[in-house]
Amino acid sequence: MVLNYQLFIDGDFRPATQGGVIEVMNPATEDVYATVASALDEDVQEAVTAAKRAQPAWAKLPAIERGRALNALARELRQHTEELARILTYEQGKVLSLARGEVAAAADYLDFTAEWARRYEGEILQSDRPNENIFMFTMPVGVVAGILPWNYPLFLLVRKLAPALLTGNTIVIKPSEETPVNACEFGRLVQQAGLPAGVVNILPGGRETGDLLCRHLDIRLISFTGSVAAGKQIMAAAATHMARVSLELGGKAPCIVMEDADIELAVNSIRDSRIHNAGQVCNCAERVYVQRGRLAEFSTRLVEAMRQVRFGDPFDETMDYGPLINDTRRQAITHVVREAINDGAELLTGGGYGPHKRGFYFEPTVLGNCTQNMRLVREETFGPVLPIIAFDELDEALAMVNDSEYGLTSSIYTRSLHTAMRASNELQYGETYVNRAHSEAIQAFHSGWKQSGIGGADGKYGLLEYTQKRVVYMQN
Numbered sequence: 127m128v129l130n131y132q133l134f135i136d137g138d139f140r141p142a143t144q145g146g147v148i149e150v151m152n153p154a155t156e157d158v159y160a161t162v163a164s165a166l167d168e169d170v171q172e173a174v175t176a177a178k179r180a181q182p183a184w185a186k187l188p189a190i191e192r193g194r195a196l197n198a199l200a201r202e203l204r205q206h207t208e209e210l211a212r213i214l215t216y217e218q219g220k221v222l223s224l225a226r227g228e229v230a231a232a233a234d235y236l237d238f239t240a241e242w243a244r245r246y247e248g249e250i251l252q253s254d255r256p257n258e259n260i261f262m263f264t265m266p267v268g269v270v271a272g273i274l275p276w277n278y279p280l281f282l283l284v285r286k287l288a289p290a291l292l293t294g295n296t297i298v299i300k301p302s303e304e305t306p307v308n309a310c311e312f313g314r315l316v317q318q319a320g321l322p323a324g325v326v327n328i329l330p331g332g333r334e335t336g337d338l339l340c341r342h343l344d345i346r347l348i349s350f351t352g353s354v355a356a357g358k359q360i361m362a363a364a365a366t367h368m369a370r371v372s373l374e375l376g377g378k379a380p381c382i383v384m385e386d387a388d389i390e391l392a393v394n395s396i397r398d399s400r401i402h403n404a405g406q407v408c409n410c411a412e413r414v415y416v417q418r419g420r421l422a423e424f425s426t427r428l429v430e431a432m433r434q435v436r437f438g439d440p441f442d443e444t445m446d447y448g449p450l451i452n453d454t455r456r457q458a459i460t461h462v463v464r465e466a467i468n469d470g471a472e473l474l475t476g477g478g479y480g481p482h483k484r485g486f487y488f489e490p491t492v493l494g495n496c497t498q499n500m501r502l503v504r505e506e507t508f509g510p511v512l513p514i515i516a517f518d519e520l521d522e523a524l525a526m527v528n529d530s531e532y533g534l535t536s537s538i539y540t541r542s543l544h545t546a547m548r549a550s551n552e553l554q555y556g557e558t559y560v561n562r563a564h565s566e567a568i569q570a571f572h573s574g575w576k577q578s579g580i581g582g583a584d585g586k587y588g589l590l591e592y593t594q595k596r597v598v599y600m601q602n
């Protein structure tokens with residue numbers, strides 16, 4: 127049975143005015159799993175109008191009440207964990223345990239952000255004049271557009287919605303056209319949690335819908351997670367009316383493995399990092415630089431570890447990962463792997479699609495003898511594929527790792543404090559992990575350097591992205 131979903135505008139579900147429909151595919155079976163109304167001009171207009179109308183009253187509530195609304199949403203998510211997790215597995219293809227973890231992480235994020243209600247603050251400044259107070263207020267920006275990718279759709283929805291709402295903004299969310307169903311279900315939970323109409327609006331649609339939203343004059347902040355290419359287009363659209371942007375973009379996360387590393391730890395963490403969600407994670411190991419003295423040992427053990435990985439039906443709880451999101455992505459990955467092999471890389475394991483008759487699967491894949499100029503080493507792959515590059519000295523590794531347009535996450539495996547310190551100081555990345563797999567904490571700050579983004583998410587600094595300052599000079 128194919129499920130049907132509508133837009134969520136001003137507290138209610140409604141069909142799209144111009145009647146567009148997105149067919150959502152289950153990437154494990156290649157069947158259409160749901161149809162979702164797709165928003166265009168009038169729908170965008172109505173959603174932004176509803177959000178704008180709702181914003182002043184929402185901002186006037188004490189922050190603690192906005193925080194309670196986030197707690198109520200967290201409770202709804204927890205009560206509906208199983209159905210939401212199954213939806214995520216159906217439309218995105220992640221294994222069910224990971225989908226359950228995504229729902230749990232989203233609920234925790236809501237509660238964590240709610241705690242900030244009593245904690246974010248303004249300032250009182252020293253005045254140069256007698257009998258004057260200078261107050262600096264931390265204010266909402268107004269209506270926020272949240273534009274989402276498909277790889278962690280529910281968590282990323284909440285990562286935008288929670289700080290936006292807590293600080294007194296209202297929001298219009300455009301989920302990815304690949305994974306809109308969980309967002310529509312989230313709209314139902316917004317109703318059940320009793321949030322005022324218009325505070326949260328959900329507009330499924332494609333690139334055109336996103337563009338219309340970004341160009342709307344009443345959007346004051348565009349919080350976008352997705353590819354660098356779309357990030358550039360969104361920044362250009364924002365420039366037309368000077369909307370702020372917060373951009374969480376792609377990465378090409380390097381891992382450095384030194385000769386003195388705990389090789390077992392490095393192999394297991396890098397494998398786990400690369401197969402997580404079939405390799406479709408912005409911050410996870412995308413290329414490995416191994417010091418020559420341990421190259422053979424590391425490569426052999428990584429290949430063994432990758433051969434142990436099970437991939438297949440994401441509802442089968444013995445699987446480590448499921449399918450890629452679609453065939454276009456699979457073809458693109460196949461292409462860069464073949465190109466690297468033609469340029470001299472050695473296929474050590476994988477490279478094919480596996481035994482499945484249907485579904486966009488890709489084998490756990492390792493390539494040795496890779497070089498810095500290969501696209502496989504330079505461009506984001508977003509699949510379960512790891513290129514290995516050899517180096518002799520740390521300086522050489524740091525130079526290759528920093529020779530990248532991306533600057534999201536990085537890691538190093540070493541037992542030397544000196545080496546770890548040097549890498550932490552010299553890696554040009556928003557995050558560096560030492561002796562552990564790549565995954566960020568919600569109290570930290572997830573931010574890309576260079577073309578990996580502008581601004582960031584999580585913790586205090588992520589919260590403040592959704593605010594602006596106002597100064598009041600009070601003379602008496």
Ligand code: NAD
Pocket residue numbers: 273274275276277278300301302303331332333335336337340351352353354355356357359360374375376377407408506508534572574578579
């Ligand atoms: P994408 O850029 O193709 O699409 C993301 C969203 O943007 C979709 O909703 C799409 O409809 C919309 N969109 C595309 N072009 C647009 C435009 N010109 N104007 C407005 N909206 C537009 O990305 P994707 O394939 O959905 O996601 C994968 C990418 O997301 C990868 O590059 C990954 O690294 C990145 N990502 C980054 C982070 C992070 O925290 N830095 C997290 C998750 C994913």
